[in-house]
Amino acid sequence: MLSRRELLLLRAMYQQGTVTAAAHSIxxxxxxxxxxLKDMETRLGFALFSREHRRLHLTSQGRALIPEVLNALSGMESVDRLASDIRRGASDRLSVGAVAVAASMLLPQALLGVRRAYPHVTFTVRAGSGLEIIEMAVDHRIDLGIVIGASAPNERVHKEALAAVSLFAIFHPDHPLAEARSVTLAQVAALGLIALSPALPAGLATQRAFEGQGLDYRPLLEVAQSFTACELAGQQLGVAVVESLGARYAQRMGLVARHLLTMHDAALSLVSPRDRPLEGPSLCLRDALREAVRGLGVVAGA
Incomplete structure (x- = not known):
């Protein structure tokens, strides 16, 4: 097992690039x-660094360790901060997990409402996929999570659906489709599809919708974020297909959003640990998120 001092040195080496600079920083x-470093390599049984032109470079084995090193130190530092908050009497701490588009479109206003009600609360916001957010709730790493999709049920997580989710076509106001009152998947296919990755619920729903209508699923561009898809559509590189929150983001950009279809097997939902009832700041956040969803009009065909 690596000590905290060793983890700090590995992080410093990753960030600084030289032993001298890394040592000075810690x-x-x-x-x-x-x-x-030599002692660590002996105990681990493999080289962490190789020397090239008088500089040390991470080996492939060393690089494989870095994400977990960073995660481990982040967890330790979170524990330190929580302990410090408790010592100072500031024990109200709220950890929230959210998929990226929900973190941007729903959380800011909702957290502002929580801060007004609980001025001394401290926030931690963690990003991840829907499944990752659910795992965070299972492990009590978050108090409340926001997910999109039809994730497999988990008996250790309470899930509350906030709104149905739809797919929308997104394009520039100067696009030929801008005057159309409705848009079809066939039109999107003909004009260049900018799709979300099928690893995302909306991306998978898009692929299945194309295949269900006998259309070739051949994205011109495939991306991992609704924001990116909207930005590409804004540059008139094609027609993006995103979920409801992504469509709201597109409208804020001045882009056109046209409803395509409702994702019947997916929803915008809140998740929380089943064995830890919401109370205080987390209960306040739940209510604020409900209000934020109503305020955005995030419904199936909006």
Whole structure:
């Protein structure tokens, strides 16, 4: 097992690139840092760094460790901050998980309402996929999560549907479709589809909708974020297909959004640990998110 000091040194090496700079950043001497690195490599059984042109570079094995090193230190630092808050009497802490588009379109106004009611609360916002957010709720890493999709039920998580979700076609106001009152998937296919990845609920729904109508699913561009799809459509690179919250983002950009179809097997939902009832700030946030959804008009055909 690596100690916190060793994890700090690995992170510093990743960030600084030299033993001297890394050692200085964590208040170690260069000889002590070099000795610690050698000791780590001996215990781990593989080389962490290779030397090229008098500089150390992470080996493939070393690079594989870095994400977990960063996650481990982030967790330790979160524990330190929480302990500090408790010592100072500021024990109100709210951890929220959200898929990216929900974090941008729903959370800011909702968190503002929580801050007004609980001025001393501190927030932690974690991003992830729907399944990752659910796992965070299972592990009590978050108090409340916002997901989109029809994730497999988990008996350790409470789930509350906030709104149905639809697919929308997004395009520039100067696009030939701008005057059309309705848009079909066939028109989208003919004019260049900008699709979300099928790894996302909306992306998978788009692919299935195309296949269900006998259309070739051949995206001109495939991206991992609704924001990116909308930006590309804004540059007139094609027609984006995104979910309801992405459509609201597009409208804020001045783009045109036309309803395509309702995702009957997916919803915008809240998740929370089933064995830890919502109370105080988390209960306030739930109510604020409900209001934010109503305020945005996030409904199936809006």
């Amino acid at each position: 208040h170690m001497t260069q000889p002590a840092a070099s000795a610690l």
